[in-house]
Amino acid sequence: MSLTTPLKDKDVMDLEVGDVVYLNGTIYTGRDMAHIRIMECLREGKEPPVALKGAAIFHAGPVVKKKNEEWEIIVIGPTTSARMEPFSETLLGKFGVKAIIGKGGMGKSTQEALKKYHGVYLLSPPGCAVIQAKFVQKLSTVYWLDLGMPEAIWVIEVKNWGPLVVAIDSHGKSIFEEVKEKALRKMHEILTESGGLS
Amino acid sequence: MKLIDEKSLYEIALELVKRSCTRIAPDAMALLKRAHSNERNLAAKKMLETMIKNAELAKETNKPLCQSPGYPVIYAKIGCATKMEANIPKIFQKAIIESTKKGYLRPSIVHPMTRKNPGDNSGRGVPDVEVELDPDIDYAEFIISFKGCGSEVANISKVLTPVQVGKDWIGIKKLVLESTIAAGGIPCPPTAIGIGIGGQMHYAAKLSRKAVSVREWTDINPDQELAKLENDLLVSVNSLGIGPAGIGGDTTALTVKVEMASTHTAICPVAINFHCWVARRSGVRIYSDGSVRFKEDMYEPKNEIIPCKGNPFSANHILFKHRRPRIH
Numbered sequence: 001m002s003l004t005t006p007l008k009d010k011d012v013m014d015l016e017v018g019d020v021v022y023l024n025g026t027i028y029t030g031r032d033m034a035h036i037r038i039m040e041c042l043r044e045g046k047e048p049p050v051a052l053k054g055a056a057i058f059h060a061g062p063v064v065k066k067k068n069e070e071w072e073i074i075v076i077g078p079t080t081s082a083r084m085e086p087f088s089e090t091l092l093g094k095f096g097v098k099a100i101i102g103k104g105g106m107g108k109s110t111q112e113a114l115k116k117y118h119g120v121y122l123l124s125p126p127g128c129a130v131i132q133a134k135f136v137q138k139l140s141t142v143y144w145l146d147l148g149m150p151e152a153i154w155v156i157e158v159k160n161w162g163p164l165v166v167a168i169d170s171h172g173k174s175i176f177e178e179v180k181e182k183a184l185r186k187m188h189e190i191l192t193e194s195g196g197l198s
Numbered sequence: 199m200k201l202i203d204e205k206s207l208y209e210i211a212l213e214l215v216k217r218s219c220t221r222i223a224p225d226a227m228a229l230l231k232r233a234h235s236n237e238r239n240l241a242a243k244k245m246l247e248t249m250i251k252n253a254e255l256a257k258e259t260n261k262p263l264c265q266s267p268g269y270p271v272i273y274a275k276i277g278c279a280t281k282m283e284a285n286i287p288k289i290f291q292k293a294i295i296e297s298t299k300k301g302y303l304r305p306s307i308v309h310p311m312t313r314k315n316p317g318d319n320s321g322r323g324v325p326d327v328e329v330e331l332d333p334d335i336d337y338a339e340f341i342i343s344f345k346g347c348g349s350e351v352a353n354i355s356k357v358l359t360p361v362q363v364g365k366d367w368i369g370i371k372k373l374v375l376e377s378t379i380a381a382g383g384i385p386c387p388p389t390a391i392g393i394g395i396g397g398q399m400h401y402a403a404k405l406s407r408k409a410v411s412v413r414e415w416t417d418i419n420p421d422q423e424l425a426k427l428e429n430d431l432l433v434s435v436n437s438l439g440i441g442p443a444g445i446g447g448d449t450t451a452l453t454v455k456v457e458m459a460s461t462h463t464a465i466c467p468v469a470i471n472f473h474c475w476v477a478r479r480s481g482v483r484i485y486s487d488g489s490v491r492f493k494e495d496m497y498e499p500k501n502e503i504i505p506c507k508g509n510p511f512s513a514n515h516i517l518f519k520h521r522r523p524r525i526h
Contacts, residue, residue: 018241033313060265061265061266061304061306062265062304063262063265063301063303063304065301074261074262074301075261075262075264075265076265077264077265077266079266079348080348080351080384082351082384083351103348103383103386103443104348104382104383104384104385104386104443104444105382105383105384105444123383123443123445125245125248125249125252125443126348126383126386126443126474126475127249127252127263127264127346127386127474127475127476128248128249128251128252128264129252129256129261129262129263129264129265130252130255130256130259130261130262130263131248131251131252131255133261147313147315148305148308148314148315148317149304149305149315149317150266150304150305150306150315151313151315163244165241165445167445175444175445175446176382176383176444178446179382179439179440179441179444179445179446180379180382182438182439182446183378183379183438183439183440184379186437186438186439187375187376187379187438190375190434190437191368191371191372191375194366194368194371195365195366195368
């Protein structure tokens with residue numbers, strides 16, 4: 001399925017766990033420090049530098065190079081989303097973010113926020129930074145570069161970026177939760193067989 | 199005996215950094231391909247295919263495989279015959295800074311508390327240099343390993359008591375399985391799991407990192423008891439079904455490596471160290487006659503593949519062919 005940002009409720013509500021998505025339009029990168037600063041903006045009543053309503057936030061920090069005063073992308077790929085778990089409720093509830101993209105999965109509070117405010121978590125293949133840089137049309141601009149190259153907010157135009165897999169949908173389903181439940185049952189089985197849980 | 203000077207070591211260090219960032223170690227690639235052909239979950243198979251394609255593309259285009267360079271550790275092994283006039287940490291730091299300027303490494307090293315990023319991957323104690331003296335070798339060996347830090351988030355260490363170790367080391371096995379489940383997709387599976395057992399906490403932690411950073415992922419532990427434990431753990435971990443990227447599947451780990459040191463009678467420290475599939479490891483040997491050989495160029499997969507008994511998803515066990523250096 002092909003989607004274009006800014007995303008609407010309907011766009012994400014049609015998606016289910018396991019669906020494959022290709023994304024077009026503007027996306028923003030954001031890691032720990034950018035998230036912390038967005039929360040500071042909220043506390044101080046300031047506007048963040050990017051429009052977050054209907055936005056897709058990519059947990060990523062690219063490798064970039066400046067060439068003739070323009071930023072050029074070398075590679076880009078996802079970072080561990082679990083670190084951004086504390087921000088999901090606010091990002092979706094207060095700012096209207098619709099898609100979170102990253103790797104490794106997210107937890108219960110994100111799952112609940114995605115259901116409550118209609119959002120989706122998309123998984124991007126981990127460690128595959130060369131392939132993903134190919135979908136970048138343009139690095140439009142950068143905010144908060146004082147945070148360092150990885151932690152700044154990079155505004156990126158993408159075309160047909162994918163395949164991204166819907167890993168947590170807006171109906172409360174999560175691939176990671178299902179995988180974890182199965183794994184726990186299997187571990188119990190292994191340890192019982194070995195006599196470790198008698 | 200040829201002298202290793204600052205200039206020649208710097209050139210070698212630059213090459214090591216470039217190689218390790220733009221390609222994955224050949225042993226890891228062999229395991230990825232094997233995992234891909236064995237994977238039964240279709241989405242997981244696709245994920246593995248993308249990983250292999252990305253690694254091949256990075257090598258072709260000389261680009262960093264992954265946007266995050268992780269954290270660098272240099273493992274140096276120095277023989278008695280080695281003559282060296284070079285400040286090893288300084289030379290590798292210089293090579294890392296230069297490679298950052300060239301775009302092979304994203305500037306990712308920061309002050310741990312202020313989070314200030316100097317912008318060139320320099321910083322106190324970076325890279326970590328671990329030096330070992332070995333009187334029996336006639337070369338100096340340098341292995342550089344950039345290990346991703348998503349996988350670091352999932353690491354654990356615990357000092358077990360003898361009772362907690364339990365019969366047939368069930369306590370250790372339980373710790374490995376629990377931490378693998380807690381880690382889920384976070385450490386970018388399929389992973390290599392390094393396990394350090396013994397010493398004190400710091401020693402176990404160092405062994406756990408070394409286990410997945412220095413050893414080839416296809417080797418067999420010369421300690422038979424540990425080789426068996428590695429195999430048992432690999433079978434158990436892969437039966438959990440966490441899969442590539444954590445989306446479910448047969449391939450959760452490519453290999454499990456255990457390193458051990460004796461400990462005190464009261465304790466059994468255990469450290470579990472996850473390495474993502476991106477095996478950015480490159481090594482070199484500088485022989486006493488001055489000849490330089492890169493370890494991955496010396497890597498020769500053995501034709502004869504010995505799969506582990508009863509485990510279709512285990513390592514290929516392609517044996518590393520040790521070439522004895524010529525003695526002058």
